[in-house]
Amino acid sequence: MGSPALLAAAGQVGGDFFKERTSDTLPCQAQSNHLFCWDWTKENIDRYGTPTVQHLEIVLLSVLIGFFVAFALALIAHRNRWIQPPLLAATGILYTIPSIAFFFLLLPVTGFGRDTAIIVLAAYTLQIIYRNTILGLANVPGSVKDAARGMGLTQRQILWKVELPLAIPEIIAGLRVAVVSTIAIATLVVFINAGGLGTQMYGSGNLTFPTSIIIAAAIVMAMALAFDLVLLTAQRLTTPWRRVRSA
């Protein structure tokens, strides 16, 4: 269709990026094939503050909610094996539905905005966190559980003091994948007016210009890398016995 998106795609850029300039002082981003404009970046880097904070909030809330739901489901399924296959299938369906489609499927119910974004992104993390938690709990050696039982630990103590600590590597591995993919996918919440760094790639019906897209993408990827490293460190700190073994 003859959409604004197409015009932007053809190399034109949104007018609001250089409103105060006249045509003969157009900065470098006005040239559609210009890859990266340092001058513009130096002047405008502060415009990325608010979208970055919004992006972080959406990601953290989504992953937090997703984690608690998935973790609870995994604990229930750990005790009641029969619900594992249906839960895996259900979370698999949520994981398969493309997030953009999912946003708009919820629109008649929850409308535009952040709530819809968080519900969809949280639903998206369920599968990976649930599956890894179940896997981690299943990998705990039977002999360890027998020893714990022999020492007089109750079922609940065995779960929290033996099984879950031993499952931490798998749980955090799932969390890492969930966080990194959620940070990337959260750029798409711009389509339901939920803000975030996607607004600096596509805003008011237009694609922005290369410099802005590249800066926003770089912030997204840096954020993903930072969270990945933090979780990796957390995993090392919470499983000291692993370091001993590998040393």
Place this chain on the structure above:
Amino acid sequence: MSTLPFASFGGAIEFIFSPQESNVTGGNEVGGFDKSLELLLKHLEVTALALAIALIVALPLGLYLGHKGRGELFAVGFGNAGRAIPELAVIALVAVLIGVGLKTVAPALAILGIAPILVNTYVGVRQVDPAAVEAARGMGMSELGIIRKVELPLAIPTVMGGIRSAAIVILATATIAPLAGVETLGDFIINRNVYGENGLLAGAILVALLALTIEGSLALLQRRLTSDGLKVKTA
């Protein structure tokens, strides 16, 4: 922000099958079965093309690196970094810098599919029992024969897992391909000022159903491709 006053699931279903007046076009009829089918086929075309490119690049590379046992840092690092690439940025940059249309969008989408296929193929081949490879070598199989007849069949479940992830991420991202001039089902969603709110919802329904269908078909294909010997072990 509010919910959509004009959108309803009933209205969206009607939109898919017969052209409707939308709430934004003042009497013009939009949507309908022919339009839906046209966009669906385009969506499938760009997804299949991108997946094919990703397979051609990532599968041989993953098999080679896995067979040689080299480049673990590259394969796994690439797979992890691939997850962090924002899909919107890939489509937007390609559209703005290189140009619009199937020829630029399909390779761009392929980039997103390469990471999961590469890392899963690598890991799958590495997990093959070295004894099986040694036995094949002892029987006089060539290195290429070992890859084709021993390592690949044993790695199929993992490899197919990667291909399924790739297919889903490509299909999902093809939804925003209309930003780069390829009219997929996302056209109903991106151009909501043309199709109205029932069109928006119709697009979402069709994309979701398409994704679930493709995922289901690939799961079936995986079962067909997995050798019977492997199925017994997992059952």
